[in-house]
Amino acid sequence: MTPQIFFDLPLADLRTYYTHTFFRIKTTAAQPFRWVLALEFSAIGTPNNYCLHYHDENLIALPALPIRDVIWDFEIPATGAYNYRNTVVILTRNPVRQPTKGFAKSNTHMTNLMFEVKRAGGIPNEFYQAHDFKFAPKDLNLLFEDIEPLAFEKSLEKILKKQTMATTINSRISLSQGIMSAHPSIWLKTRLIGELNVKKGLIYPLHTAFVPELTNAFVDKGFIVKTL
Secondary structure, three states, rough: OOHHHHOOOOHHHHHHHHEEEEEEOOOOOOOOEEOOOOOEEEEEOOOOOOOEEEOOOOOOOEEEEEEOOEEOOOOOOOOOEEOOOOOEEEEEOOOOOOOOEEEEEOOOOEEOHHHHHOOOOOOOOHHHHHOOOOOOOOHHHHHHHHOOOOOHHEEEHHHHOOOOOOOEOOEEEEEOOOOOOOOOOEEOOEEEEEEEEEOOEEEEEHHHHHHHHHHHHHHHHOEEEEOO
């Protein structure tokens, strides 16, 4: 999608494709992009001149904006693992064909890496809920705009000091508190694939099929993948 194509869409198409979806927008070049929720599109008199009705990150309905006065970013965030508060959120796509074109719950899944652990009773519900992702502008801004990436050493330190439930290593690999033992657990997206023994500098894969992924993620950080 480009701004010109977007501006030229009929009002009915705007409403079908983009109502109740999320956008990154700004109204001046100097502003940073922020996520908002598009509530509705309406006509303002002349053909192909429409307004955006939206909620900001505090879910406050702000005055409608002519869509041609808005700077739009139509790029959809890449699938993968993202740091969010003291956990990791995994972004995946819904492959089912549907009319929704914008970023929305219907075409995007946001999964807390620690959900299954919480459901099994491994994390207190109150602590989990305080760090769980909500599909709203405020949480999207925190997830994609406001969190600075952590160096591996800092991520590992937070895991070892139990200051976080999970943290990303790269877009596919994450590290969490130990699930099978006291050693930190390693995940490929939402699949548990190994453990990290910090004292010995070793990675224990759950299956040899995961050795290439683990090698790519950890060998340059001084760890050796140990197989039987």
